[in-house]
Amino acid sequence: xxxxxxxxxxxxxxxxxxxxxxxxxxxxxxxxxxxxxxxxxxxxxxxxxxxxxxxxxxxxxxxxxxxxxxxxxxxxxxxxxxxxxxxxxxxxxxxxxxxxxxxxxxxxxxxxxxxxxxxxxxxxxxxxxxxxxxxxxxxxxxxxxxxxxxxxxxxxxxxxxxxxxxxxxxxxxxxxxxxxxxxxxxxxxxxxxxxxxxxxxxxxxxxxxxxxxxxxxxxxxxxxxxxxxxxxxxxxxxxxxxxxxxxxxxxxxxxxxx
Ligand SMILES: [Fe+2]
Numbered sequence: 001x002x003x004x005x006x007x008x009x010x011x012x013x014x015x016x017x018x019x020x021x022x023x024x025x026x027x028x029x030x031x032x033x034x035x036x037x038x039x040x041x042x043x044x045x046x047x048x049x050x051x052x053x054x055x056x057x058x059x060x061x062x063x064x065x066x067x068x069x070x071x072x073x074x075x076x077x078x079x080x081x082x083x084x085x086x087x088x089x090x091x092x093x094x095x096x097x098x099x100x101x102x103x104x105x106x107x108x109x110x111x112x113x114x115x116x117x118x119x120x121x122x123x124x125x126x127x128x129x130x131x132x133x134x135x136x137x138x139x140x141x142x143x144x145x146x147x148x149x150x151x152x153x154x155x156x157x158x159x160x161x162x163x164x165x166x167x168x169x170x171x172x173x174x175x176x177x178x179x180x181x182x183x184x185x186x187x188x189x190x191x192x193x194x195x196x197x198x199x200x201x202x203x204x205x206x207x208x209x210x211x212x213x214x215x216x217x218x219x220x221x222x223x224x225x226x227x228x229x230x231x232x233x234x235x236x237x238x239x240x241x242x243x244x245x246x247x248x249x250x251x252x253x254x255x256x257x258x
Contacts, residue, residue: 001122001135003174004034004075005047005240007205008227010089011063012054020063023229026237026257027067030228033255035074037241043075044120045137049205049225050087050178052106055148056098061106068110080114085139085176087206088146096150100143124246133246134171138163142179151206154179156189164198172248173199180207180224181217194218201250203242208232212240212254223252 012021034043048068053060072082084107091098122133140163142154156177167173175193181202184190193199195218202222207213208231213224226238238256245251 001044001120001133001244002041003045003047003203003240003242003244004043005049005203005223005225005242006030006071006228007049007178007203007225007239008051008087008208008229009048009064009067010051010054010227010229010231011060011067012229013057013059018059020059022063022067023237023258026228027070029257030239031067031070031074034071038074038076043077044081045117046072046075046077046082047137047174047176047203048082048084049176049203050085050143051089051205051227052084052087052103054089056090056092056100056102058102058105061102065106065110078114079111080117082110083116083118083137083139083176085178086141086143087178088143088151089148091143091147094148096145096147096153098147122244122246131246133244133248134168135174135244136167136171137174137176138167140175140177142177142184145185146179152179152183154184154206156184156186156193158189161189161193164193164196167198171198172201172244174201174203175199175220176203178204178206180204180213181222191218194220200248201242201244208235210236212238212252214252221250226254226256228257
């Protein structure tokens with residue numbers, strides 16, 4: 001199972017000129033790398049862990065839509081293979097408890113009536129019988145109390161954990177959430193999640209680290225990805241290619257774009 005993990009895309013509307021700013025050259029490079037790679041190895045899932053935009057503006061989502069569609073084409077996957085979670089910058093307003101109107105409209109347009117694939121069966125290449133690895137994915141919203149201004153006030157919501165309860169026994173659980181675990185306010189819920197043995201991999205973003213952070217949290221491994229568009233020009237920009245083999249072994253490759 002191969003996952004392309006991108007995070008913190010930050011398409012940004014320049015209110016003076018009306019133009020949406022984004023690193024075009026970097027996107028072109030990403031798309032051509034993915035196109036090349038998908039020829040040798042199929043990409044099963046594209047995980048996008050939030051902050052598609054900078055201000056939750058419609059024009060920003062429109063540009064994100066265009067480029068994410070190009071990316072899915074390059075990865076040779078349908079829209080249902082792309083899984084999103086919302087980021088604090090995707091909210092409508094600058095204050096906490098903002099709505100996500102444009103984000104939700106974006107999702108509706110992106111999936112065009114389809115549902116994202118959140119369940120996979122993985123078997124060793126060439127083997128038709130034997131043990132299969134089941135993988136299951138869910139997206140947790142950590143942004144109900146965050147926004148542009150309250151960017152680190154991440155909260156996990158108990159009701160969303162019902163998704164985890166639906167995970168099949170023994171399945172390899174993958175969670176997408178925007179914030180890195182350290183800034184989650186209700187740590188007891190995070191602890192419960194990573195000790196549950198249901199979640200094996202957590203993909204997140206938000207921090208814009210200088211390199212892909214990979215660390216253990218309870219029974220899970222956290223991959224805190226490099227931003228595709230970091231706020232600071234001198235920070236590296238890139239993405240992650242993640243492979244989970246049929247035994248559930250994980251390999252994370254960091255790819256720097258510039
Ligand atoms: Fe963020």
